Amino acid sequence: MWGTLQGGNDTQHLWEITAGLGIGVLAVAWLVVYLLRRFFQSTKEEHKEQIRASGPRTENASAFVAASMQGVIQRLREQEKELERLHKIERERAEQTERLSEEVTRNMPAGLVVVNATGIISSSNPAAEQVLGIRGLGFRRYSEALGQNSALTRLVEECLETGRIFRREEVEYVPPAGDTRHLGVTISPIRRSEGRISGVICLLTDLTELAALEQRMQLKEHLAALGELSAGIAHEFKNALATISGYAQLIPESPPREAADYAKRIVEQTRNITHMVAEFLKYARPLEIPEECVGLEQVVERATAEIAQSMPRVTIECNGSFGDVAGDEGLLRQALLNLARNAAEACAEAVGGGRVTVSGEVIDGEEAGWQRIVVADNGPGIAQAAMPKLFRPFFTTKTNGTGLGLAVVQKIIVQHG
Numbered sequence: 241m242w243g244t245l246q247g248g249n250d251t252q253h254l255w256e257i258t259a260g261l262g263i264g265v266l267a268v269a270w271l272v273v274y275l276l277r278r279f280f281q282s283t284k285e286e287h288k289e290q291i292r293a294s295g296p297r298t299e300n301a302s303a304f305v306a307a308s309m310q311g312v313i314q315r316l317r318e319q320e321k322e323l324e325r326l327h328k329i330e331r332e333r334a335e336q337t338e339r340l341s342e343e344v345t346r347n348m349p350a351g352l353v354v355v356n357a358t359g360i361i362s363s364s365n366p367a368a369e370q371v372l373g374i375r376g377l378g379f380r381r382y383s384e385a386l387g388q389n390s391a392l393t394r395l396v397e398e399c400l401e402t403g404r405i406f407r408r409e410e411v412e413y414v415p416p417a418g419d420t421r422h423l424g425v426t427i428s429p430i431r432r433s434e435g436r437i438s439g440v441i442c443l444l445t446d447l448t449e450l451a452a453l454e455q456r457m458q459l460k461e462h463l464a465a466l467g468e469l470s471a472g473i474a475h476e477f478k479n480a481l482a483t484i485s486g487y488a489q490l491i492p493e494s495p496p497r498e499a500a501d502y503a504k505r506i507v508e509q510t511r512n513i514t515h516m517v518a519e520f521l522k523y524a525r526p527l528e529i530p531e532e533c534v535g536l537e538q539v540v541e542r543a544t545a546e547i548a549q550s551m552p553r554v555t556i557e558c559n560g561s562f563g564d565v566a567g568d569e570g571l572l573r574q575a576l577l578n579l580a581r582n583a584a585e586a587c588a589e590a591v592g593g594g595r596v597t598v599s600g601e602v603i604d605g606e607e608a609g610w611q612r613i614v615v616a617d618n619g620p621g622i623a624q625a626a627m628p629k630l631f632r633p634f635f636t637t638k639t640n641g642t643g644l645g646l647a648v649v650q651k652i653i654v655q656h657g
Contacts, residue, residue, distance in 0.1 A: 351444030355382045355396060357437060371444045373415030395427050399440045403429045422451040476516050480509045520644060529655055534569045536611060537562040540598055543576040547584050554584040554594035562600040563611055567656045575652040578645040579615045587619030
């Protein structure tokens with residue numbers, strides 16, 4: 241019985257241990273579940289917070305859109321302010337440039353007149369009003385302001401119609417005051433990108449005082465030249481008359497043979513005087529240059545052929561190109577003859593024989609071409625001291641020269657322009 245009671249107590253004690261272990265296991269399991277639940281809840285909350293931080297709540301979508309629009313509007317306002325600032329800077333710069341342009345135009349020493357395509361003066365400066373002797377040029381028709389038949393009006397009209405550029409033209413202009421003025425004029429068209437003429441720019445300079453000064457200088461030069469010519473003629477006549485007088489005084493007391501020789505020398509001196517007078521008349525007589533077309537190649541060939549025939553010891557040749565010019569064929573031939581003859585006489589005694597070359601070149605220019613003719617020889621050349629006097633009348637380095645050949649050449653070429 242005692243053993244039975246002891247076995248029953250052991251069984252009860254075993255069951256108590258088993259129940260305690262089960263309760264402990266359940267407590268541990270519940271604790272693990274509780275901790276896992278808390279972990280997952282915490283992770284879920286953090287995820288929700290991240291979602292809330294990264295994007296709007298569905299219930300606040302309209303507020304988010306409003307906030308976004310406010311941000312866009314704010315940025316647009318800032319950009320508008322920046323554009324206004326840049327526009328203000330550009331406007332100030334344009335106004336500064338315009339003021340500078342107005343100041344430059346107003347203070348220009350030369351007169352400036354701008355005429356638009358309709359013939360109205362759109363702009364002018366004080367210098368233009370002073371040069372033209374007119375106040376208030378702006379917004380007037382140029383033909384009315386400048387004179388219907390004035391040379392300046394014709395130049396402006398031609399520039400408007402054809403687009404021709406006039407550089408450094410000199411015209412006479414009569415202002416309302418009535419005094420004649422000499423103006424230097426440069427007129428050029430204003431063209432748009434497509435090439436259409438939208439107006440003209442006219443620059444004016446008063447050359448009246450300069451023209452008067454030039455006239456006085458020309459008068460002095462003419463008087464000086466007249467004095468030199470008179471002295472030259474007097475010298476030539478004095479020498480010739482002294483020779484004639486000497487031979488004439490010897491004739492009565494000389495035998496017939498010597499008297500005949502003296503008479504022959506007197507005739508030679510009279511011929512020299514006649515030749516000198518003829519050359520002087522060529523130089524002094526005003527030249528009338530006709531506007532006929534002259535083929536220079538034929539003129540050069542005839543002049544060189546004449547020199548070659550009169551001076552066979554000198555070789556003369558032509559090369560290059562010779563075009564056509566407007567002028568007088570006889571005068572141009574005379575100028576070439578004088579030059580070629582001087583060259584042939586200068587090289588006639590050269591070692592190995594004289595050689596003269598006449599070369600031509602046609603040079604094209606912007607508005608009109610021109611002809612260059614060079615006469616060269618293999619003679620000793622011209623002394624440096626004689627160079628400034630070459631075209632002075634009656635200056636010569638030759639024993640039998642009149643000193644009028646090159647002076648006539650210069651006059652002919654200058655008269656032909």
